Amino acid sequence: MEIIEKAPAKINLGLDIAGKYQDGFHELSMIMASVDLNDYLTITEIAEDKIVVESNNCKLPLNRKNDVYKAAHLLKRRYHISTGLKISLQKMIPICAGLGGGSSDAAATLRALNCLWKLNLSTKELIDVGFEIGSDVPYCIEAGCALISGKGEIVEPLATTLSTWVVLVKPDFGISTKTIFKEIDMATISRVDIPALKEALLADSYENALQFMGNSLEDITIAKKPFIQKIKGRMIKCGADIALMTGSGPTVFALCRTEKRADRVVNSMKGFCKEVYKVRML
Incomplete structure (x- = not known):
């Protein structure tokens, strides 16, 4: 079988x-x-x-x-x-x-x-x-x-019907998750309001959800790999609604409400990084 x-x-x-x-x-x-x-x-x-x-x-x-x-x-x-x-x-x-x-x-x-x-x-x-x-x-x-x-x-x-275009950009280096977690300082780490993000998603409010998205590990990883910040900045400049690192990195994702805007981000990033993907959030 x-x-x-x-x-x-x-x-x-x-x-x-x-x-x-x-x-x-x-x-x-x-x-x-x-x-x-x-x-x-x-x-x-x-x-x-x-x-x-x-x-x-x-x-x-x-x-x-x-x-x-x-x-x-x-x-x-x-x-x-x-x-x-x-x-x-x-x-x-x-x-x-x-x-x-x-x-x-x-x-x-x-x-x-x-x-x-x-x-x-x-x-x-x-x-x-x-x-x-x-x-x-x-x-x-x-x-x-x-x-x-x-x-x-x-x-x-979470029962949300929100779906959007996602552009993924993976730079040509990796990140050790264990290394990033070892450097977490609970006194200084940036915090993300997950309950507010959950509420926005359950209300199917894309605009509100954008306000509360974030990643507490970004500052730690970007300090080691500043190129991640350059990826984020380029995505926003090209029209992404938001650009965030996923997990402990190094991949950055951009959310775009329309496919036309996602295509614009993809075209800009292809000359910047080798691994670029246009996908949908399921």
Whole structure:
């Protein structure tokens, strides 16, 4: 049997660091949204009791360091599955970009194997498993637009019908999320009003939502990579309604109410960075 599963990228409409737990982890308050830039997983059962991961991206590890492998191995071990798997991962989402590609791939693996192996796990059960892999995986199980809190394990889907054009620009360098989080100073970090952003989204008010979007990690990342600020400034100059870094960076996204304006941003950014994508918010 073969299953094909889609894994969409995400952007952070709002990212706030609300505090720090005694165990060293940070308390997150975020609103994420899926965009139609997708990886695709093709999963096939094989007779031999092993997990084989293949990918079109030569930069990805294909062993236990890969989140797809981790997800498959975790479910296989937990539910005593003796058959093996071949997983072909077609990467379209840039890696080390703040777009949640690895987490979305892991979530897609969990969804697909839940179906393939007829495990009948609920969304809550899949989220619990996903959290063992990474803090963004629980959101990626649900996808869509959602409020994420705690350490990433609490996911509240938001019923908003807002959809807009999104331009993604990935500069030719990556950012270590762990490095950025190590530099968070709760006394000085900028804050984002996530409750106000949630209210605007639930009211389907694009203009109000724009006022409350933000990313608490931007200042830290931009201090290390000032080129990110240049990307933001160029996007705004070209007519974007807003330009924000997603996650811990380095990808910047612009929101544009019309496709014509999005095209203008794309055309301007193509000579500035190699990786530019025009997508829709799902």
